[in-house]
Amino acid sequence: MTAPAAPVRRGRLPGDWWWDVGPAAVLLLMCWLGTGAAARNQGLPHPGVTAYVLAGVAALALLVRRRSPLVTLTVCGAAISCYLLLGHPFGPVLLTGPVAAYAVATRVPWRTAAVAGAVFVLVTALPHALDADAGGWVPRLAWAVGWAAVVSAPGAIGAARQARRGAEAGVRAEQARRAVSEERLAIAREVHDGVGHGLAVIALQSGVALHVLDKDPARARELLTAIQATSRESLDGLRAELLRFRDPAAPGGSPALRPTPGLADLPALLDRMRAGGLVLHARLDDCPGVPAEVGAAAHRIVQEALTNVLRHAGDTPAWVTVRCTAGSLLVEVRDSGPGPAGGAPAGLGIPGMHERAAAVGGRLETGVEDGFVVRAELPVRGRTP
Secondary structure, three states: OOOOOOOOOOOOOOOHHHHHHHHHHHHHHHHHHHHHHHHHHOOOOOOOHHHHHHHHHHHHHHHHOOOOHHHHHHHHHHHHHHHHHOOOOOOHHHHHHHHHHHHHHHHOOHHHHHHHHHHHHHHHHHHHHOOHHHOOHHHHHHHHHHHHHHHHHHHHHHHHHHHHHHHHHHHHHHHHHHHHHHHHHHHHHHHHHHHHHHHHHHHHHHHHHHHHOOOOHHHHHHHHHHHHHHHHHHHHHHHHHHHHHOOOOOOOOOOOOOOOOOHHHHHHHHHHHHHOOOOEEEEEOOOOOOOHHHHHHHHHHHHHHHHHHHHHOOOOOEEEEEEEOOOEEEEEEEEOOOOOHHHOOOOOHHHHHHHHHHHOOOEEEEEEOOOEEEEEEEEOOOOOO
16 A cells, blocks of 8 residues: 655745735835825825834735734734824725735634634724714714725635635545545455465365375375465465555665566466366457456456355366457356355455456446356457457
8 A cells, every 4th residue: 555645845936935025015015105195185184104104014014924924914903003093094004904814814713813803803993983083973883894894805715715725635635545445445355366266276276185195196296286386376465465555665665566467367377276176168368458457357357256166166167258359358257066055155256356347447247147157348448359
């Protein structure tokens, strides 16, 4: 199983500085150029240095909005509140508030962001709401409500963006967990098929060896040699599958895994079964261009089907057919035994074969037809006969 990748430490990209400096610089320029114009448009005297300093402080606070959004919102709120308390005109300094609120909403938990936003609106709206020279309470209340809407809108957008990022992260984490589970299931299936087949062959060969031990020692020796080869192959396969759990970052690096068996390995599989005493008749077409995953599925289906023959059909003959067509690979394993009780072998064999066929987009059928038959059709896209 592939180990989770180590977290990648990303440095700041060359263009990242612009997202810190750019908006702050633009708003600083707007505050310095627009504050005086705002005073003239509102019929107020030209603002003094204090107005420009406070506006500059609010704009420069945006430099740290991505690293310390709450600090930015606090500094902006204090600067805007002091600016309005001193009776300066409504001007570009107010634009820093929505920007700071957006930064908080995208980077701070929504409850904290909501409380901070409410406090910000209250602090910045009070100076004008309490100003008796600003007119009646209706326009002052309307201004406070409008200001709250102006600050809340980007805050809501930022919160929605943060929620979407969280949902996407959750989906990616779930996909990673699902991939790990699927890989573990694949490993379990490989272990079941490989080791189960090996043990079935060993059981058959050892039974025959015991039967002929006294009558035909040479045949018994041949069977014991076959048992040794089969057990070694099964152990190698088990080791290769279990090594997939190894962490590639561990000493020694990622292990070299055994190649997945395919169509080319079917003759050796059949010879091994014949050596154990199973009577096999085979027709194996030469099928060049079959994808590796389809060939592996065909090999495992034949292997599991023959293992079931050993377990359930006794010493009856079996027929293995692998044929190629323009768009599919046809696999059939048939025996002449009475068939298993209940119409299908118990355990994981038949479900595992169905899963292997479905994994490559194919289908598999099993049933009793003068014996038990396993028939699979595996698609081979783009292949010509």
